[in-house]
Structure formats: C-alpha cells, structure tokens
Amino acid sequence: MESKIDKKSLYIKIINIVIWVILYILMMFCIIDFSRTRQEKKPLFCIKKETKNYTDGSVDSCLGLGYKIYHYNRKSFKAIEFGPFWTKDRSNKESN
Numbered sequence: 365m366e367s368k369i370d371k372k373s374l375y376i377k378i379i380n381i382v383i384w385v386i387l388y389i390l391m392m393f394c395i396i397d398f399s400r401t402r403q404e405k406k407p408l409f410c411i412k413k414e415t416k417n418y419t420d421g422s423v424d425s426c427l428g429l430g431y432k433i434y435h436y437n438r439k440s441f442k443a444i445e446f447g448p449f450w451t452k453d454r455s456n457k458e459s460n
Contacts, residue, residue, distance in 0.1 A: 393429050401446045407433050416453065423455055 397407040410426040410433075421438030427449065434445040434453060441455050 390429055394431055397426075397428055397431070397433065398446055401433055401444055404444060418455070423453055425453065 393409045397409055400407055407426050407428060409428050411429065412427040414425045416423045416425070418438060420440055421436075423438065424435040426433040426435075430449055432447055432449055432451045434443075434447075434451070436443045436445070436455055438455060445451065445454070
C-alpha cells in the first residue's frame with residue numbers, strides 16, 4: 365500500500381516540476397521580447413507576424429506566447445506597444 369502512495373506522490377512531484385519549468389520558459393520568452401521591445405528591437409519569439417499597410421505608413425504586429433507587439437510606423441502615429449494577446453491595433457480607431 366505504501367508503494368502506491370510513493371509512486372503517486374512521485375508522479376505528482378514530476379508533473380509539478382514540469383509545469384513550473386514550462387511556466388518559467390514562457391515567462392522568459394515574454395521578458396526577453398519585452399526588453400527587446402523597450403530597446404526598439406524586433407521580438408525573437410513571434411508565432412505570427414502581420415503587416416497592415418495604410419496610406420500614411422504601416423503597422424507591424426507580432427503574436428507571441430500570450431502577448432502581442434505592435435510597431436506603429438505611420439505619419440500620424442509612431443510607437444511600439446507591448447500588451448496581452450487580446451490587445452488590438454490602436455491606429456484603426458477613428459478619432460472623435
């Protein structure tokens with residue numbers, strides 16, 4: 365009976381370690397891309413890249429693992445934005 369409990373507790377410990385390692389790696393991806401964005405460099409860990417062209421420039425977007433990065437290169441709006449994956453392109457909004 366004791367060996368079943370020991371095996372179960374060993375599996376739980378292994379699963380716990382694997383989950384923490386995965387979370388640590390994801391956090392490192394996010395920190396690396398965030399720091400590169402602050403230095404105005406291109407992100408390293410993009411899953412999906414898109415470029416939207418407008419009459420006065422373009423907006424490059426990068427979907428990372430849980431985050432989005434927008435690089436606005438327009439005459440009306442120049443900026444780099446780092447945010448959660450649900451962040452939307454701000455340059456689409458019409459000013460009121």
